[in-house]
Amino acid sequence: MTCPRCGASYPTGAATCPTCGFDLAAKSPPVAGSETLEALAKDAERAAQDLARAASQVAAKVARSAGRVAENPRDAVRTALKKVGRELDAVAKDLEELLKEH
Numbered sequence: 001m002t003c004p005r006c007g008a009s010y011p012t013g014a015a016t017c018p019t020c021g022f023d024l025a026a027k028s029p030p031v032a033g034s035e036t037l038e039a040l041a042k043d044a045e046r047a048a049q050d051l052a053r054a055a056s057q058v059a060a061k062v063a064r065s066a067g068r069v070a071e072n073p074r075d076a077v078r079t080a081l082k083k084v085g086r087e088l089d090a091v092a093k094d095l096e097e098l099l100k101e102h
Contacts (some may be wrong), residue, residue, distance in 0.1 A: 017083075022090040044095050051091065 001010055008019035062080040
């Protein structure tokens with residue numbers, strides 16, 4: 001089954017989405033503006049944590065393969081982490097703009 005809020009898969013009979021916490025008994029996503037700012041902030045925090053975990057996993061993969069693809073593995077890892085950092089900065093900026101609107 002697929003969550004109507006975030007699109008993630010969830011097991012049959014689940015009460016809430018394991019990804020976004022949406023109450024699956026509600027059957028439809030909340031109307032725009034009906035969520036509290038606290039709920040949005042919690043979602044943003046959860047997303048940031050997920051991004052940090054993903055960045056860490058990418059860095060680990062780059063570090064493992066860097067010796068095979070680069071003369072200087074540290075430079076390869078540093079370059080990959082800088083790219084991830086720029087992407088995280090862009091996400092943070094977007095979140096700040098959304099919070100200003102509310």
